[in-house]
Amino acid sequence: MKNIIFSSVLLLLLVGVTSLAPSTKVKYSSSEAKLSVTFPGEFTTTEKVKEAYRSSKTMANVGGVVYFVSYTIHDIDMADGESLAKVSLDAFINGLEGEITEESRWVVNKNNGFQAKLKVAGKDLVGEYRVVLINQIQYQITVIAPEGSWDNKKAKKFFKSFKVAK
Incomplete structure (x- = not known):
């Protein structure tokens, strides 16, 4: 009987500790785009090369919440970065x-972009999207979640981890 109680208590402790354990954090970085960001889970990356640009898209789906970052390196001059961001x-x-x-301004390394909270009513989704152009590189970062699954703390942590080297 003592063994059953001991095993039950041990199981409860392990479950409790496991649920308190931090989630997996995986850092993504690109030397080409001089960016880094920490995803709350494993991610996949796809790249595309076209005549006028090169792009990379990286995404993680963690518990139905999509964390996404992309960059596009434009080969043609993008003189008005703020307009492109809009x-x-x-x-x-x-x-x-x-x-x-x-909607509000999003400033990264003294470059003006935009950030917006959004809602997709027909699909019951909410999210936040940010975009900025720095030296011919367009950066986009977003979190999209089902309405009931939005976690402001996790979204803020993801956005805060986004860095572009000067």
């Missing part, structure tokens, strides 16, 4: 058939 924001929202619930 166009990207609008295209992203339109592509999801969503709506912006809050």
Whole structure:
């Protein structure tokens, strides 16, 4: 009987400790784009090379929440980065058939971009999207989640981990 109680207590302790254990954190970095970001789980990366640009998209799906970062290196001159960022924001929202619930500036290394909280009503999704252009490189980072699964703390941690070297 003591062994059963001991085993039960040990099992409860192990389950408790496991649930308190930190989630897997995986760092992604690109020397080409001079960026780094820490994902809350394993990610996949796809790359594309076209005539006018090269791009890389990295994504993790953790518990139904999508964490995404991409960069595009433009071969043609992008003189007005802020306008391009605005166009990207609008295209992203339109592509999801969503709506912006809050929008503001996002400044990275003294470069102006945009950040927006969004809602996709038909799919019951919410998220946050950020975009900025720095020296011909367009950076995009987003978190999208089912409405009931949004975790502001985890999203903030992901966005805060995003760094672009000067």
